[in-house]
Amino acid sequence: MSLNVGSYKFLAESSQMDFAGRLMLNHLGNQLLNAAGIHAEECGFGMNFLNKNHYTWVLSRLALECSEYPTQNEWFYIDTWLENVMNFFSKRNFIIRNMNGKIIGYARSVWSMIDMSSRNPVNLANLGDGIIYDYLAAEQECPIDGPSKINIKAKTPVQSSSVQYTDVDINGHCNSMHYIERMLNLISIDLLKTRRIKRFEISYHSEALYGDLLDNYYELDISDNKHLFEIRKHLTNEVTCKAKFFFGEIE
Numbered sequence: 001m002s003l004n005v006g007s008y009k010f011l012a013e014s015s016q017m018d019f020a021g022r023l024m025l026n027h028l029g030n031q032l033l034n035a036a037g038i039h040a041e042e043c044g045f046g047m048n049f050l051n052k053n054h055y056t057w058v059l060s061r062l063a064l065e066c067s068e069y070p071t072q073n074e075w076f077y078i079d080t081w082l083e084n085v086m087n088f089f090s091k092r093n094f095i096i097r098n099m100n101g102k103i104i105g106y107a108r109s110v111w112s113m114i115d116m117s118s119r120n121p122v123n124l125a126n127l128g129d130g131i132i133y134d135y136l137a138a139e140q141e142c143p144i145d146g147p148s149k150i151n152i153k154a155k156t157p158v159q160s161s162s163v164q165y166t167d168v169d170i171n172g173h174c175n176s177m178h179y180i181e182r183m184l185n186l187i188s189i190d191l192l193k194t195r196r197i198k199r200f201e202i203s204y205h206s207e208a209l210y211g212d213l214l215d216n217y218y219e220l221d222i223s224d225n226k227h228l229f230e231i232r233k234h235l236t237n238e239v240t241c242k243a244k245f246f247f248g249e250i251e
């Protein structure tokens with residue numbers, strides 16, 4: 001496998017399991033981010049290089065589909081590569097394989113690079129004289145749809161909670177996977193017992209910082225069996241992220 005495609009091995013640890021012995025979505029998401037970070041480091045545009053220039057990567061959108069999830073103490077593999085690079089965004093895809101090499105999931109993501117001082121996006125062509133363009137692997141297949149538009153009609157929050165110490169990551173804002181934890185905790189436990197998350201999408205719109213009070217909105221679209229979420233800052237009503245979950249049969 002060329003350097004343009006990274007492949008990394010992870011362990012589904014006991015502490016990352018749900019009550020059914022499946023790797024929780026937020027922990028799988030964390031390992032996708034870890035794979036992306038390792039691959040970027042190997043290619044020369046990872047966090048160590050970016051931080052020296054006061055830049056950092058931030059996740060903008062993610063779409064994930066899984067036919068099954070890694071189970072307790074199972075090793076699994078994540079392949080990742082860059083599909084495309086635009087001025088201010090890059091598209092990175094993933095394949096998830098079980099310990100036997102069987103493909104059990106795919107993911108598509110969109111990333112931006114921001115200036116850590118101004119928090120504004122940075123043109124990716126300025127990154128190491130355009131080094132990122134040398135590592136595209138557009139020929140790799142990722143046969144799922146990318147993230148789509150998310151609309152939610154709910155007007156009243158179902159829960160509010162503050163961003164606390166354990167929510168904040170190295171970029172100084174609420175970790176992208178911690179939003180997913182908030183959403184999962186609003187879904188019926190009976191649904192999570194009997195169904196699996198077949199597809200998940202999330203889009204990030206603004207940062208939430210330590211101490212921010214967040215309002216969580218939740219809506220079930222019965223016609224499409226779609227669970228919709230939106231998280232807003234309580235003081236400004238600014239949207240931090242939106243997401244939707246689709247559930248399927250447990251295989």
